[in-house]
Amino acid sequence: MADITLNRLAKVYPGGVRALNDLDLTVRDGEFFALLGPSGCGKSTLLRTIAGLEAASGGAIRIGEREVTTLPPGERDIAMVFQDYALFPHMTVNENIAYPLKIKKVGKAERAAKAQETAEELGLGHLAERRPGQLSGGQQQRAALARAMACHPKVFLFDEPLSNLDARMRLEARTFLKKLQRELGVTTVFVTHDQAEALAMADRIAVMEGGELRQIGTPTEVFRRPVSTFVASFIGSTPMNLLAAEVVEGPAVRVCGTELPVPEEAADGVREGDKVVYGIRPEYLRWTDSATEGALEGTVSVVENLGSAQLVTLECENDTTVQVVAPEDHEPAVGGRGRAVPRADRALLYRDGDLVTAAEAVPA
The missing domain is CATH 2.40.50.140 (Nucleic acid-binding proteins)
Incomplete structure (x- = not known):
């Protein structure tokens, strides 16, 4: 697996809007790390910049021993799960899971076997031939997770993947996701605006405001000893x-x-x-x-x-x-x-x- 190291990472949009302001951060190998903050604080931009979906304006990104700052997303050995899951509606569950392996030119028989194995691991085996429109929100989320898992990435990136679920399903999904991450041991960065999610799931939390990291610590540290009135509130x-x-x-x-x-x-x-x-x-x-x-x-x-x-x-x-x-x-x-x-x-x-x-x- 791998850690993630950011060195003076910056993102400036046209017009001089600074979404990320020279951030220094290390996410440890195997850690479940949450980015938390209000809307517009820069947390999704940070995640997308790590993924390569946004180009950094300055600084460096390392995943493990490799600098990936200028590499395209497909070469960073990461898997991302989006808020809307981004499943292909015309594909079955197994075809969605196998798609990243197809891009990597894995043989048809091997990727079909891997897709079925991953679907079984996440309780989707009996739904393998269904399309996303025939699945519940929780099942779609698991299908997106299975697709991310199938190619054995070094890093998982989650952009508010629980926000489309109802209250009860969110509780079940967060327990499932934390257990799964512990079993896989994959370095994970999880973006959320929900404090309860971050406190319940993360090993450490970074609270963001205005493109800055205001506090980094364990859930207990951040809850009991916020370093500013912004974090406290x-x-x-x-x-x-x-x-x-x-x-x-x-x-x-x-x-x-x-x-x-x-x-x-x-x-x-x-x-x-x-x-x-x-x-x-x-x-x-x-x-x-x-x-x-x-x-x-x-x-x-x-x-x-x-x-x-x-x-x-x-x-x-x-x-x-x-x-x-x-x-x-x-x-x-x-x-x-x-x-x-x-x-x-x-x-x-x-x-x-x-x-x-x-x-x-x-x-x-």
Whole structure:
């Protein structure tokens, strides 16, 4: 197999629009690596540039020991699965799977046998003679995966391959895809705008914004310790609470009229009087009905049922909104008072958009 190394990779479109801005990145051999970010951040452009479907404007791309920056897609030893799967509608499942082998001039009997073997591996053997229009979305996805697998590439590139599936099928497909990648051990780059997908599937995640890599880390690192308010607000099914705060004597930090301890890692990086942002995820706040020291207090304005829990929105002083995950068996009354106690070991401080004392978490 092979790793992928990008060195100062740039992509500039006519008119001077910079889609990729001198990116340095290494995807490790056998790794499942997710590119995550909002629409227009450059993640699909990056994937297509690695594939050779977009020409790099500068920098270099290496796959394994080879530099492939100027090579056409067919010579890069990669396989790509697109959002719409790009199956040939006039071909059967087996013919679609065998097509890359035909391009490589593999003999007819060998490619037919390989196509059938790959179809069987992905549970498509009984559908081998059907055409894409006769398949469900999940079956089409598996056919596209089988076609990518058949030629044993060094790298898989996935461009939002789950986005056309319904909610239940997406969950099944993501489990299947992660298991398959582990079994094959093929270096994989997966583009998505869905944070839950990236957190559930990837070994590491790169969060992108405006053609830049804002943070690279494991799902746990990126979720628990985002290096900027952009990453903090983007990652997670419920965004991190980012609350205006001031450092006061102690040192402590005053948030919504309540004094809370300064997070340990930020203690040497702030001074009394500093204006900061206090970050705490809704999952790391403990709901309580009773008056409790160190609690953020407010009026319940919205209660959202998450099934296994309640997402409660509190309106605190100065029109500050705080969201907290409350236990499933406790549904606060809208209009009533509520309190949320932060976990001190999960709180973060930001200044000018960056994590205070975030040096060790800078993308590498």
